[in-house]
Amino acid sequence: IATAGTSVVEEKVYRSPIICILGHVDTGKTSLLDKIRHTNVQGGEARGITQQIGASFIPVENIKEQTKAFAEKVKMEFKLPGLLLIDTPGHESFNNLRSRGSGLCDFAILVIDIMHGLEAQTIESINLLRMRKTPFIVALNKVDRIYDWKPCVNTEFKEAIKLQSRAAAQEFDSKVKETIAALAGQELNAELYWRNKDIKNYVSLVPTSAHTGEGISDLMLVVMQLMQKRMIEKVVFTEQLQCTLLEVKVIEGYGTTIDVILVNGSLNEGDKIVVSGFNGPIETTIRSLLTPPPLRESRIKSQYIQLKSIRAAMGVKIVAPGLEKAVPGTSLYVVNDDDDIEKIKADAKKEVDNVLNDIDTS
Ligand code: GDP
8 A cells, every 4th residue: 555654653543744835926835845845855865755646745754854953952752654745835726725625734834925024815825724724833934035144054943043143133033023913913923933832822933944944944843743732633544535636637648637635544446436526426436546656766757656545645646537527626535335325426516516606706
């Protein structure tokens, strides 16, 4: 079975939490994702980072290594198998997912440009996160743009700030204060993460640079810490299927395929599935489960490799007949022998009605 990895701690099996990055355009969402992936690549070899369909998996070994000195200081104990970062921050189908408040993301990173503060889509994002009760932290990005900032490549933020001039440190302080005040204007309490003693009521701010890498390890560690402290029960692996359709794509040689994020449970080749369609529920059978080949085996010529079975959490491409009218942002259901297929179809139909409603009203 291919899996993004689960971990067993105290007899509980955990899946990877699904993390979304969102925020205003140009705040650095894509750059942060790249940096997180890149910082994890050492000596040219991607240590276990796997590119999946629609997501990147960062294994815990990787995060441990990257945050070593830091994790020891805070006596961090890692319980989760890793983090699954959704790849498409600005993607259109993601808007649909966002506004529908689907159960896709366990946790979010809201990116704010430290030089610009709150912008229109920052506020929109905050409202969406609130609506679907998704916990989040703020990456206060582009700290390297602060006047007189001395780049400290890939350094823990608290170390980096110690090395700055008075002027730079002062500007940093004043930008942080401005952001905290602006967030308060949105009725959000916020505090720099190392000063935040009340993680339930205060959002943690993690200063970062997607260019020079300050604060990237802090970001990973804070996400891990919060997931483990506040919502570990949410990422217990179960066979209760939770699977969200991200995109519908025509792929040469395969026909119409759907890209899904398997949030919980497992999927197998040959599974009978129901997907929401614009003209009613689609009943079909999984012909193949596809994923990009591992980086190390890039000599593999084909674009995809086939898997017999996958376990959450993971992004995967599904090949099946009749997917042309599938609706992004809806759930995928597996039909087992003793399931009431009419009930499943009715649920699928309800989801499409909701999505169409959202499109009408947005
Ligand atoms: P997105 O629209 O939120 O995905 O933003 P991008 O990642 O495309 O970044 C927008 C612009 O900001 C690009 O020109 C990036 O190179 C730049 N940028 C992103 N992060 C940083 C950062 O940490 N520091 C600086 N100086 N520039 C950044």
